[in-house]
Amino acid sequence: MMNVQENPLGPVMGIYLCRAADEDIKRMKVASGGAVTALLLYMLEKDLVDGIVTAKRTKGLEGQAVVARTREELLRTAGNKWSIVPFAARIKEKIEEEDLKRVGIVCLPCQAQFFSQMRDFPLLETDFGERIKYIVSLFCMGTFAFEAFLNYLRIRYDVPPSAIEDIRLERDSLTVKHEGGELRLPIKEVYSYLQAGCLVCTDYTGVWSDISAGSLNEERGWTVMITRNPKAENLLRGAKEEGYLEIRDGSHVMGSVMKGAKDKLARAQRNMMTLL
Amino acid sequence: MTPENGNTTPGKLRVLNVNFAGCEGCNVSVLRAYPKISDVVDLDIAYLGERRHESYDVAIITGGVCMNDPKSVEELKEIRKISDIVVAFGSCATFGGILRFCRGGQEPRPDQRNFQPANSVIRVDYSIPGCPPTPQMLVSFFKFLREGNERRLKLFKVVAGVKKLSGFDLIDDVVLTGLCIGCGACELSCPTGAIRLIEKRPDLIQEKCIRCGTCYVRCPRASSIICMKGGD
Structure with missing residues (x-):
């Protein structure tokens, strides 16, 4: 297994381009092929997990941890991006309240690291790592200090928080969909509204996850998926065989993902020199 | 061997x-x-x-x-x-x-x-x-x-090369430096309930911290920075 320091992508078993085969998911305007939603649906419907812990946007950029146990509940959370990070403690509450024995978690790289470390190394009797079956991490370039960012959108562009429908962060730009239309901001402009902690984060894909997923500009409509262990590999294969996912080889996008990872690593190293 | x-x-x-x-x-x-x-x-x-x-x-x-x-x-x-x-x-x-x-x-x-x-x-x-x-x-x-x-x-x-880590170090190194992203891993990791998230950032109830260091090694930010610094 390669060292994280040597390889910013972490351990990689396979890299694929995936999209949902499910008509319901296709009809929803999910970001990039809906493959994550389709994969989660496969886990739920084939009884590989009792529930999926994911996030649902509540208001503005704020999210809330929710548990989806059925197809309907899951589809209601689809397409929502984790713009901020819900509290880990709330996720624990959710898992215990609903007494889930096997969960799939969709999260950001930092959370994937925490959950994976908890699963591998339970330091506390109260840990619930053994309940976490699959960790799916989304590619991440950083999260926003959202109060400050919302205030900026209101003052500079006259877009009130209540009008924001969706925010998507890509490598070099940010798209804000709102009631009055769409706002495309270069990342440089909003850079200072990323949380400082994200500026020193070295992990783009979520190296601690079982599966990492994200989208690339050059493969619109498809989700890049990186499998990190045999368990993840089997999961993808199963989802394909059962007709949930369309999968094709993604070796040709490895370079682009690597570039994203290296960019984030370089940014972190640069910022560590000044911030630490 | x-x-x-x-x-x-x-x-x-x-x-x-x-x-x-x-x-x-x-x-x-x-x-x-x-x-x-x-x-x-x-x-x-x-x-x-x-x-x-x-x-x-x-x-x-x-x-x-x-x-x-x-x-x-x-x-x-x-x-x-x-x-x-x-x-x-x-x-x-x-x-x-x-x-x-x-x-x-x-x-x-x-x-x-x-x-x-x-x-x-x-x-x-x-x-x-x-x-x-x-x-x-x-x-x-x-x-x-x-x-x-x-x-x-x-x-x-x-x-293994660090002699002391505790909630105090977590606050100093991650929260006061502005690097906290509010994930709540620390709150969840504290065996004595010494950490509470207030306004999305951890706050330490000092009397309760038993200096066990669990929060520090569980913090995604603290643990990756300490690994980078101590890394080869």
């Missing part, structure tokens, strides 16, 4: 647990782990009888060392000499833990006033904090040690 070489290890690892000062929570955790690792580990622990070997592949130190007790200090040095790998297991052995509050003058041993983690006396190879760490933690540790999976064990290797 070098366990780092992983799968080629013939037979079982000879493992010694020695408990120094503490509540016995950690060595009980080691004992509880034993049935799950007995196929790969041959454990000598006081609960099961006398030591059977002259030297060991792995020594697991539990509890803090009383610096006013020369016998303990010498015993720890001796363990270093006869062991290939020394693991500090539990917060007292790794970071001092609650024993850091000892100030002596109490019966029955008023002379015992100062307790330190194992790495204040000897070189430690891996430090695993927790109050106490779970038996499953030790099972995982031996799994990754035998596989030679340094990536997974790196954090524990890096903190």
Whole structure:
């Protein structure tokens, strides 16, 4: 297994381009092929997990941890991006309240690291790592200090928080969909509204996850998926065989993902020199 | 025999647990782990009888060392000499833990006033904090040690060189520097409920912090920065 320091992508078993085969998911305007939603649906419907812990946007950029146990509940959370990070403690509450024995978690790289470390190394009797079956991490370039960012959108562009429908962060730009239309901001402009902690984060894909997923500009409509262990590999294969996912080889996008990872690593190293 | 070489290890690892000062929570955790690792580990622990070997592949130190007790200090040095790998297991052995509050003058041993983690006396190879760490933690540790999976064990290797970590360090290094992203891992990791998230940032109830260091190693930001700094 390669060292994280040597390889910013972490351990990689396979890299694929995936999209949902499910008509319901296709009809929803999910970001990039809906493959994550389709994969989660496969886990739920084939009884590989009792529930999926994911996030649902509540208001503005704020999210809330929710548990989806059925197809309907899951589809209601689809397409929502984790713009901020819900509290880990709330996720624990959710898992215990609903007494889930096997969960799939969709999260950001930092959370994937925490959950994976908890699963591998339970330091506390109260840990619930053994309940976490699959960790799916989304590619991440950083999260926003959202109060400050919302205030900026209101003052500079006259877009009130209540009008924001969706925010998507890509490598070099940010798209804000709102009631009055769409706002495309270069990342440089909003850079200072990323949380400082994200500026020193070295992990783009979520190296601690079982599966990492994200989208690339050059493969619109498809989700890049990186499998990190045999368990993840089997999961993808199963989802394909059962007709949930369309999968094709993604070796040709490895370079682009690597570039994203290296960019984030370089940014972190640069910022560590000044911030630490 | 070098366990780092992983799968080629013939037979079982000879493992010694020695408990120094503490509540016995950690060595009980080691004992509880034993049935799950007995196929790969041959454990000598006081609960099961006398030591059977002259030297060991792995020594697991539990509890803090009383610096006013020369016998303990010498015993720890001796363990270093006869062991290939020394693991500090539990917060007292790794970071001092609650024993850091000892100030002596109490019966029955008023002379015992100062307790330190194992790495204040000897070189430690891996430090695993927790109050106490779970038996499953030790099972995982031996799994990754035998596989030679340094990536997974790196954090524990890096903190083996750190003598003190606590909620105070978490606040200083992550929150006051503005690096906290509000994920809540610390709140969830605190065994005494000393950390509460207020306005999406952790706040430390100082009187409750037992200096176990669990929050620090569990913080995604703190742990990755400490690994980068201590990294090779």
